[in-house]
Structures are given as C-alpha cells and as structure tokens.
Amino acid sequence: MDDQIALLVGTRKGAFIHRADPAREKWKLEGPHYLGNIVNHLVADPRDRRTLLMAAKTGHLGPTVFRSSDGARTWTEARQPPAFPKAAAGEEGRSVESVFWLSPGHASEPGVWYAGTSPPGLFRSNDNGVTWQGVAGFNDGLYPQIKSAIVPGPDGAQVHSVCVDPTDARHLYLGISIGGVFESKDGAQTWLPLNKGVAADFLPDPNLEYGHDPHTLALHPRNPQRLYQQNHCGIYRLDRPGTQWKRIGLNMPKDVGDIGFPIVLHPRDPDCAWVFPMDGTEVWPRTSPDGRPAVFRTRDGGSSWQRLDKGMPQQHAWWTVKRQAMCADGGDPVGLYFGTTSGEIWASNDEGQTWSRIAEHLPHIYSVTVA
Amino acid sequence: MIRVLIPSPLFSYTGGQKQIEAEGDSLAGLLDVLDRRYPGMRHRIVDEQDRIRPHVRFFVNGDMAGSLDHTLSADDEVMIVAALSGG
Numbered sequence: 225m226d227d228q229i230a231l232l233v234g235t236r237k238g239a240f241i242h243r244a245d246p247a248r249e250k251w252k253l254e255g256p257h258y259l260g261n262i263v264n265h266l267v268a269d270p271r272d273r274r275t276l277l278m279a280a281k282t283g284h285l286g287p288t289v290f291r292s293s294d295g296a297r298t299w300t301e302a303r304q305p306p307a308f309p310k311a312a313a314g315e316e317g318r319s320v321e322s323v324f325w326l327s328p329g330h331a332s333e334p335g336v337w338y339a340g341t342s343p344p345g346l347f348r349s350n351d352n353g354v355t356w357q358g359v360a361g362f363n364d365g366l367y368p369q370i371k372s373a374i375v376p377g378p379d380g381a382q383v384h385s386v387c388v389d390p391t392d393a394r395h396l397y398l399g400i401s402i403g404g405v406f407e408s409k410d411g412a413q414t415w416l417p418l419n420k421g422v423a424a425d426f427l428p429d430p431n432l433e434y435g436h437d438p439h440t441l442a443l444h445p446r447n448p449q450r451l452y453q454q455n456h457c458g459i460y461r462l463d464r465p466g467t468q469w470k471r472i473g474l475n476m477p478k479d480v481g482d483i484g485f486p487i488v489l490h491p492r493d494p495d496c497a498w499v500f501p502m503d504g505t506e507v508w509p510r511t512s513p514d515g516r517p518a519v520f521r522t523r524d525g526g527s528s529w530q531r532l533d534k535g536m537p538q539q540h541a542w543w544t545v546k547r548q549a550m551c552a553d554g555g556d557p558v559g560l561y562f563g564t565t566s567g568e569i570w571a572s573n574d575e576g577q578t579w580s581r582i583a584e585h586l587p588h589i590y591s592v593t594v595a
Numbered sequence: 596m597i598r599v600l601i602p603s604p605l606f607s608y609t610g611g612q613k614q615i616e617a618e619g620d621s622l623a624g625l626l627d628v629l630d631r632r633y634p635g636m637r638h639r640i641v642d643e644q645d646r647i648r649p650h651v652r653f654f655v656n657g658d659m660a661g662s663l664d665h666t667l668s669a670d671d672e673v674m675i676v677a678a679l680s681g682g
Contacts, residue, residue: 283680284604284650285639301635307643319642 229553230595231561231569232276234263237587239278241296241595248559248573251582257296265548267326268595269352271334276595277353279323279339287323289339291353295595304355306339306347308363318343325548327386330393340383344374344400346412361413366406370417373435375402384547385441389448397451399438405453406434421469423457439485440547447494452526454487454499454547461526472526476501480513480520480531486550490558490575495525498532498552498576500545500562511542519560521576535579536570543568548591563589597625597667602677605640608633622653623663625673640675650680 231242233255240255261280269275274293281287289302311317320341329336329348339347339356346362349355358364362383367374374381382401389395394411397418405422406415417434424436437456444450449464459473459482473482483504490496498521503509512518518533543566550562560572567586572579596616601609609615617632619625623645630637640651645663647653653660654674655667667673 282604284602284648284677286642286648288635288639303634305635305638307638309643311644317644319644319646 229555229559230268231551232266232268232591232593232595233563233569233583233586233589234266234278234548234591235563235567235587235589236262239263239266239280240583240586242569242583248553248555248571251571253583254296257299258290262322263590264322264324265326265591265593267328267593269328269337271328271331273595275352277326277337279326281322287320287341289323289326289353289356293352302349302353302356306341306345306356306358308345308358318345320345321380322382324382325384325386327388330388331390333393338386338388338396340386340398342380342382343376344381344383344403346383346386346398348412359412361408361410362415365413366415370400370403370434373403373432374400375435377401377437385438385453387441387443387451389443390445391448395448397441397443399441399453401439401456402435402437404434404436405438405441418462418467419469420467421471422453422455422460423471425457440487442487442489442497444489444494446492450494452487452489452497454484456483456504458482459484459487459499459526470526472522475522475527476520476529477531480518481505484545485547486545486562488550488552488560491552491554493523496521496523496575497526498550498560500550502544509542510544512544515540515542517541517543517564519562519572519576519579532572532576533579534577535572546590548593549589551592551594553594561592561594563592565589596669598672599625599629600672600674602675604677605633605636605675608636608639618669619667621663621667622655622660622665622673625667626663650678652676652678 229244233240238256238259265279276292278290288305308318325340327338335352337349346359347356385399387397396408404419407418408415419436440454451462460469462469476482484501488498503513520529543564545562553559557575569583571582617628
C-alpha cells in the first residue's frame, strides 16, 4: 500500500478497499474483491506495508486465506490454509469452520502471522500466510483442558484478538468467545487464564478461572503493560503485572450500559480508548441503544466517558458495529473508522468529535482495518 | 475416464471449466487427482477429517454418495453439487 490511508473492509459478501486522499476527506471505494465470500478479517502487514491477508469462506466452500503481496492488485490462495491434523482412526477430529481473526506477528519476526479460528484454534504462518501450522501449545495443550467451558455463541466459538507484546515476541495474549482471556509467556507453548475480576453473568459461578466472553482484547502498542477489553459483560482495564481486571465500564452512563463488541485504543495515549456500545438488555437486541448510535471515549483510563455522536443519526438507526469493524489510524489527530451491520462506513478526522458517513449500501460489514 | 461436473463456486480452480475428465477408483482417489491438478480445491469441499462439507454433495451416476469411500468406475459420472447455503 502507499502512504495514503486505506481502509480494508471485510463484509458478508466480499472485500472492499476504501482509499482516502491525504487529508482523509475524499474517499474512493474499490472492489469488490472475492464477491460473495464471507470475509471475516482483512489485515495489512505493518512490517512490509505490502502484504494483505484475507480470512474468507463462502456459503458452500470451506475456509481459506487469500493473500496479496502487491496491495490488493492480485490475490492468491494460501497453499496450506489453517486446518487441524487428521484424527487417528476412531477418534473425533476437529475441522476449521472459519478463519475468524488474523494478526501480524512481532516486528522482529517478518512473515509471521497468527490466525484464530472457529471452533477455537490457533495457527501460525512463518511465510506471510502461504502455509499455516497449528500451534500445538494451544490446540493440543490449552484447548483440551478448557474445552468444557467453551460455549459457541450465535456465530460459533472463536479465537480472536491475538495480541503480540511489542517488547517480547514470545509474550502473547488472546481471547476466546466464549472461553476467556489467556496469556502465554513462552511463545504460545503454555497458556494461563487471565480473567480475574471479569463478570460472567451468564454462568452460575462468578469466580471461574475461565469461561468468560471477551468480545475484543486490545494491548496498547506504546505501553504493553496496559490491556483493555470489551467483554460481553462490561468494559475492563488491566495494568500488568497485575492480574485483576477493573470494570471501567461502570463509569459509562447507566442508560447506555457497557456492552458492545469493539474497543479501539489511541495509538499514543494509553489512557484514551473508544467503544461503540450496543443494547445488551433482556433478549440482547445487539443494536445501538435506543436506536441512537454513539461512540464513547475515555481520556483517563476509563474513569469517565464522553458520548461522541455529532454527525450520526439521532434516531431510528438500529445498527451496530462488530468486533473487527472499528479501528484508528496513526494520524494526529487520530482518524477513527467503523463499519456497520447495515453496510455503512463512518469516519472521524478529529478523534471522534464529529463523524461523517464515507460509504453506504455495502453488505453487512464484519471488519474494518487500516492499511 | 470419469466425467466430473463442476459447480460454479469451483470455477476459480478449474479456470471456468464446467466439465472435466479425471481418474480414480474412489471419490477420495478422484479428489486427490483433482487437488493435484487444481491445488486447494479439495480443502474447499472436504474438510481435514475427510468429511464432505455441509453444503456440498457428490452424486455418482445420479445417486448421492455419502462418503469418500464410494468406489468409482472408469465410465462413471460424478457431479459435485454446491447445495443451498442460505442468503
């Protein structure tokens, strides 16, 4: 990709690239790529700024990964997509139903990527996504120990939010919906749960070690001691080496609540984060609360939150934003972007103060990332 | 040779060919041949446990084949069907 901002958009019906002019004011939509494919995640490699990986499947065909090494001009399929090993005769083997999440590896490991799948599996590529191998420490180590606590949600159970500590390539975090947050300090060989203080209202035992439902986990790139998560049961912050999450979502307005899918961090300020709340009451409509969409921002690590909805519809907008579908660029001021379940992309050039719609009439949006 | 009818979701692998000829003494063998000729195709229609994917069907001479063990003869016709998969 070139030096201009481009949004990589994954939808239920294919992928799109939305390119901005340098001022981030004029946008040009390009695509669709792989029309009709269910694109869960489309991610650029910040290390080489050329490689793009796309997690895709169709209604008929099984999951795979498509790759571009020329900024989306041409694509090829992974030679060996993420797949579990063939089970021994008489044993029940697992099969990947969808590749749900893609994360570039550490800056010191060019070509390394991680993929999270449904059912929960972790895969690693050492060659820019051409071939993928199962991560034994997760798939054969952690998973058998915790699988009784893993509950599929409406779209199955997924591994997501694979976060690599920028100061240590062997230090990883990930989330499982439903399963919890886990940490590895030895390059994904062993994993420990990291869920103290997190509510799990849907389970009878509030003090479980795992079995929680993190929707998105985020590690601050400048201060990797700080993590945030938007959970099925609230918004949380954790400052390492501590292990007790703090429910900062309790400081959200009570009529909005602190349920949602995404959480996005300011690229430089560890105290600043944005969320997009949804209605998690009664039967869980998963729409904007009261049909009035809004981003909420904290600038003090979650002690207070401000509603940011200038430019957004003020009534009867019953959409929401999926967990991969909200992101920030590295600009100053930071540009923010989200894609909706109704196929719109919204942008803010002033860190959320004002918003404008920069695309509409797209399919249901699953992911929006910045290249 | 076995005549293989290809559904449109797999045209990207066959270069748009709707009908091809291949060999194999079972569905599994036939798919191995097809995957060597069209790399990646097999994984899209059969999972890593050799289970036919939920929205894919194989018909041999008009009869549905339930597993990859189904034996084949040289003059068989195999139709790969991309079944209904929702909206």
